[in-house]
Amino acid sequence: MLEWCRDREIWIVGDLMLDEYVRGSVDRISPEAPVPVVKVGDVHNRLGGAANVARQVAALGANAVLAGVVGDDEAGRWLLEECQRQGIDTRGVYVDNCRRTTRKLRVLGHSQQLVRLDWEDAGPCSDVVSAALHDRLAKGRMADAIILSDYAxxxxxxxxxxxxxxxxxxxxxxxxxxxxxxxLGAYRGASILTPNLNELARAAGRRLDPDDRDAIVAVALPIIQAAALEALVVTLSDRGMLLVQRDGESQHVPAVRRAVSDVTGAGDTAVAVLATALAAGSTLLQGMEIANTAAGLAVAEVGAVAVAPHQISSALSEAPRGKVVTREELAARAAGWRMAGKRVVFTNGCFDLLHAGHLSLLHQAAELGDVLVLAINSDASVRRLKGDSRPIVPAEDRAALLAALSCVDAVTIFEEDTPLETLRAARPHVLVKGQDYGIENVVGRDLVETDGGRVVLVPLMDAKSTTAIVERIRVGEAAVG
Structure with a gap:
């Protein structure tokens, strides 16, 4: 997916800010007032607000086009110059000599924020300025996605x-x-909103518990419907993110536990990575998992930072998770593996009564890549294929047994007669079947090969099948009877 980000154009429109940091040590209280005295060690500036969002988009390799307003002042000039150094296209930035550039100065002692000072003109921009921003954006290539970074x-x-x-x-x-x-109805017609829990609670006029996901969904749905949105992605701080879709479906992605140094800019990171991943072709769930991982990395640093793609890829590949997953979870996990440069191998079957032939096929498949994904037929699917007497082992038990194998990285259960939809979710580099198939009969072959992958047929062990085992058991029971 990282490769796909590189040819995407993302417009970022919103409030531009200069984040200033004064760092130092504290070893005494002022005799003038009960406040700490900070012995200044260093002073530095960073892009803030929508400019920080653009920096994260650019760090992912996409073409970040920024639109907003700065004042005709030193802070505005520094912001524009820094954007250029970061590879951000500033054609949409309007210099307004009637406004000040928004500045936020944070004083930190021993990495803890002690005070913040703000300079801003927060009145709404005129229609003339708004029209100018849009016209400047429209002069270039059309965006693949548009981010609106609203800091009021x-x-x-x-x-x-x-x-x-x-x-x-x-x-x-x-x-x-x-x-x-x-x-939140002010954003009517947008695709996705990414409020944090406090912002959602404020919009709903009630308190929300981050652990009460049913209550969050109940609050989010009327907002989605009233504002004609596709979805809300609610950020839950150390609880991760919750996706709520228009049809009422929801999906929670937990956060990976990390030491939190500073939450500044975490929301910027999340919206930047989510939008860029979606523009690159990810599903909402895939994009949310990637964004959740990136935001977790961002809060481990002091101040607003841009998270590098290799950091995201490494964190995704290292995240501790169970092996038995839904199709949506598989899609998100597979996206992470691909981002980490891992070769994904896929095979499928009923795998009823696990035997040596199954193990041989799985070990051969695992040797063809870095990650092995196994899709198994549900009980209803097996019955349609094998008859009412099968399966012998229920799907959940089959999945648990297969997940216990060290060579298997993920197991998912599919309800259909074929694994085609699961293949669409996993998008493997290699599709493996046994040599009892003709390659022209392998379901999903066209899909995998069109995506640049290949189909491999591996040899099978002789006389090793569940059907044969079941028949021997029946013969033995008849003889005893």
Whole structure:
């Protein structure tokens, strides 16, 4: 997926900020007031707000095009110069000599924030400025996705939201919004909103418990429907993320436990990675898992940072998880493996009464790549294929046995007669079947080969099959009888 990010164009529209950091040591309290005295060690600046979102998009290798407003001042000039150093296209940035560049100065002692000072003009930008931002963006290549980074500093006015969301609808592009308004209906027509739990609770007018996912879904659904959204991705801090879709389906992705140094910019990282992954072709669940991982890495650093692709890939491949997964979970996990550069191998079957022939096939398959994914037929699917007397072992037990094998990295159960839809989710590099198949009869061959993969037929052990074992048992029972 990292390769696909490189030719994507992402527009980032929103409030631009300069984040300033003063770091030092604290060893005494001021005699003038009960406040700590910070002995300054270093001072440095970073891109903040929508500019930080753009920096993360650019770090993923996509073409980040930034639109917003800065003042005609030193802070604005530094911000534009730093964007250019980071490879961010600033054609959509408007220099307004009637506004100050938004600045946030944080003073830290021993890596702990002691105080923050803000300079800002938060009134809504005029329609003239909003129109100018849109016109400047439209002069270049069309975006693959549009991010609206709203910090309530005036860039995303009602007129600007209407213009940008309407344009995206006309162009068939997704709009992903990191919202700040109390009324989430203001983003009506956008594709996805990424509120944190506090923002969602504020919009709903009630407190929400991060562990009560049913309550979160119940609050999110009316907002999704009223605002004609595709979904909400609710960030839950150390609980991860919760995807709530228009049809009421929800999916939770837990956070990987990490030491938290600073939550500054975590939301920027999440929306940047989610939008870029979606533009690169990921599903919502895949994108959410990648974004969740990136945000977890971001909070381990002090200040707003851009997380490198190799960091995300490494974290995804190392995350401790169970092996028996749903199709959606498999899709997200497979995306992570591909990002980490791992070769994904796929095979499938009923695997009823695990025997030596099964083990031989699985070990041969595992040797063809780095990760082995196994899809097994559900009980109903087995009955349709083998008759009412099968399976002998229920699907959940078959999955548990197979997941216990060291050569298997993931097991999923499919309800259909063929694994085609599961193959679409896993998108393996190698599809393995036994040599009792003709290659022209392998389900999913065209899909895998079109995606650049290959089909491999491996030799089978003689006289090793579940059917033969069952028949020998029946013969033995008849003889005893």
């Amino acid at each position: 500093k005036g860039v995303l006015s009602d007129g600007s939201l209407s213009r940008l969301i309407g344009f995206a609808h006309t162009s068939g592009r997704r709009v992903i919004v990191d919202p700040k308004r109390y009324d």
